[in-house]
Amino acid sequence: MKIEVKNLTKKYKDNYALNNISFTLDEPKIFGLLGRNGAGKTTFMDILSGQILASSGEIFIDGENPFDNQRLTESICLIKEGHNFKKDLKVKNVLKMYSFFYPNWDQQLAEELTKEYRLNLDARIKTLSKGMESALGITVGLASKAPITIFDEPYIGLDAPSRKRFYEIMLEEYQEEKRTIIFSTHLIDEVSLLFEEVLILREGSLVLQEESEILRDNTISVSGSIAEVETFLSGKEVIQKKQLAGMMTAYVYGSVEEAKMYELNVEGVPIQELMIYLTERKQGA
Template identity: 70%
Template structure:
């Protein structure tokens, strides 16, 4: 499904959460939506899911607006950090209600995941531990098979092993049946290899949209004597510089091969570090 974001803004009590954001997601991929707290990620996802209205601008999904559009919201699933479900309903009732809402619901997958996460079907949501509540959200998000599936920090309370299992199942299901998956997380290093495209928001604006492989190949850390590094950095976009005792390390958009040919020490920049450096950069 084609997602077009056009001059999207959202203001809460005179505070702008999103400021004139525009971009397109044109094909099924796993998108990493990154940024610091308060960057506008959750606001964007709630508008995309049709939960709230924009102050100005719009989001179009295959040409239609999602707000108050049942035909379209049946194709979108947003799983948030918490408060996804009616706390007085039992797990089995939650699964039943979502199976009725989503025509794409995969009952067998849901039951397999219930067993995987050892989730009690007859327990009310309010009696679940934080980890079990997160597992329920993950199960619904995967089993709904909505063409647009959005995960906003979905694993709070899950231990490292349970999170790893979630990533594995997510990738397996995506490979079986492609869909647009938007994944917002602060545990970027854990999931960055899943991302096919990365979007970074900063203070309500779009800072970067780029293919993950392009970022990995075209960003690097270079180290060496200050004069040699500075010479290499000429006419390049520098993310950050650090100097110590006559040596410099710089994080830069540039060719690793070119840096090696210049005799510099070259390393890749993890996407998590790149996001941190970019959002620290003055005037980024």
């Protein structure tokens, strides 16, 4: 499903949660939606899922506005970090309700995931630990098979092995049946290799949209003597520089091949480091 965002703005009194952002997501991919707290990620996901209206601008999914649009809401599943389900419902009731709502619901997968995460089907939501509630959200999100599946920090309370298993299952399901997955997380290093395309928001503005492979190929860390590194950096956009005992390490937009011609040590730059840089500096990319 094609997602078109045109001059999208959401304003709360004098504050802009989103400020005139535009971009297109036009094919099934795993998208990383990144940014600091307050960058506008959750607001965007709420608008995309049809839960709130924008102040101005437009958002279209296959040419239609998702707000108050049942055909589209059946195609979108948003799982937030908490408060996804009514507290008095039992786990089995939640799964049954969502199975009726989503036309592509995969009951077999839902059952496998409840066993994987040892979810008690008769437990009420209010009795679940934070981790178990997150496991239920993950189960619903994956089993929905919604063409647009959105995860907003979905793993709160899960330990590292449980998170790893979630990432593995998500990738397996995606490879078996492609869909648009939008994944917002602060644990970027854990999941960055899953992202096929990255969007970074800063204070309501889009500062970067790029394919992950291109980012990895063109964002590098170089190290060597200060003179050698400074020579290589001439005319390039530098992310950051560090000096110690006559040596320099720099993050820069450039090519591995060119850096090696200067006989510098070259490594890739983690997407998390790039996100920190882009959300700290005053100008966008």
